[in-house]
Amino acid sequence: MSRWIEPVTLQGEHVRLVPLTAEHEAALAAAARDGELWKLWYTFVPSPDKTRAYIDTALDMRDRLGAHPFAVIDAKTGDIVGSTRYFNVDEANRRLEIGHTWYAKRVQKTALNTEAKLLLLAHAFDKLDAIAVEFRTHFMNHASRTAIARLGAKQDGILRNHQVGRDGVLRDTVVFSIIRSEWPAVRANLNYRLDR
Template identity: 35%
Template sequence: MRDIELEGERIKLIPASYEHVEELFNVSGNHELWRYSPSSISTIEDMHNTMDSWMRLKEQGVRYPFVIMDKATNEIVGSTSYLDISLSNRKLEIGGTWLDPKVQRTRVNTECKYLLLKYGFESLQLLRIQFKTDAKNEKSNLAIQRIGAQYEGTIRQDMILHNGHIRDTNIYSILNSEWNVVRDKLTEYLNIKYM
C-alpha cells in the first residue's frame, strides 16, 4: 500500500514513523487506554518496541499505522491503523485505535473513522471493513454500533491481554453495499453534533 495521508476538518492521519515515538509516548500515559488492549505502553522503550512491530507489519503489508494529528493544536493525540490488510480479498480491519483522553468524546474519533472508511471503500474499492473489540468494552462496542457497523458474532476466549484478562472479542463489519448509508450517517453526525 502506498503512503497515505488523510485530512479532515479537525484531524490529519499521517503515516506513523519513528519520529513520532516521543510524542506518541507522551499521550499514552493514561493506563485506562490499555485496559482492553493485548499490550500496554508504560515506558518509552515500550513505545519504541511498538513502533518496531508496526514497521515490521507495515513492511509485510498487513498493517498500516497512522498517528492522529489534531489540527487545532498541531499535536499528536493518538494512533489508529488499518489491520489484517488483504487487498487480494478487498478487505481489512480498522483498529488499534487509542486517543488522548482530552480528545475523547469529541469529533476526533468520528472523523478518524469517517476518513478511514471513505478511503477504504472509495479509493481502495474494498468489499468489507471490520472492527473488533473486547466484548466487555462497552464504550467501544457502542461507538462501533453507532457508526452503523453490523454485529457478526463473538470469538470466545480469543486472546489473553497484558493484564491476564482472557478476552472474548466482538466482530462488526461494514460492507461496500452499506457504505452510502453509513457515510451519510457519519456526515450528518459530524455536521450536526460538532458544529
C-alpha cells in the first residue's frame, strides 16, 4: 500500500534526519540525559528508562496513522541528539504537523535545529506538496513558542484546556502554521539564518 509519507532520510550540512528505529534507544536515552530534559514539566521528553516505550509509540503512530518519526543526528559528530516527527497526517487535505521535537541541551539554539526545520519543511512543501504545516506547543513553553515564531510560522490560536498532562495539569496548546504561499519567504528566512 502506498503512503503519502514514505520513509526518507533528509541530509544537510549540520543535521541528518533518519527514520527512527528501536536500535536508536540507547543513543536517544543518552541525548535526553544531556540537560535532563524529561524534567521539563511543560513538554514531553522520555526519561532514559522510558525511551523504549517512546519509540514503540512513535512506531505505532507510523504504522497506524501514517506518521514519520525521525532520529536527529548531528552531522558533524554522528551522534544522535534528539527526535522529531511528522504526525497528525491528513493526506486528503495535504496537511501535517511537525512536532514531538526535542534535542540534547548541547545542540539547542544551534544551526542544527534551524536546518532540521528547513529540511522538514522543504520535504513537506516541495516533495509532498503539502498545503499547510502545523506546529503546536504548550502555552507555558515560551522558548518553543519563540522558536516556532522565529521560523516564520503564524499563530493560529490557542486551544484552551486542550490536553491533560502526565501530571494531571490541563494544557493550553498554542497552534501555529505555515501555509504554502508563505513557504518561499520562510525558506529564504531559514537559509539567511543558516548563512549567518
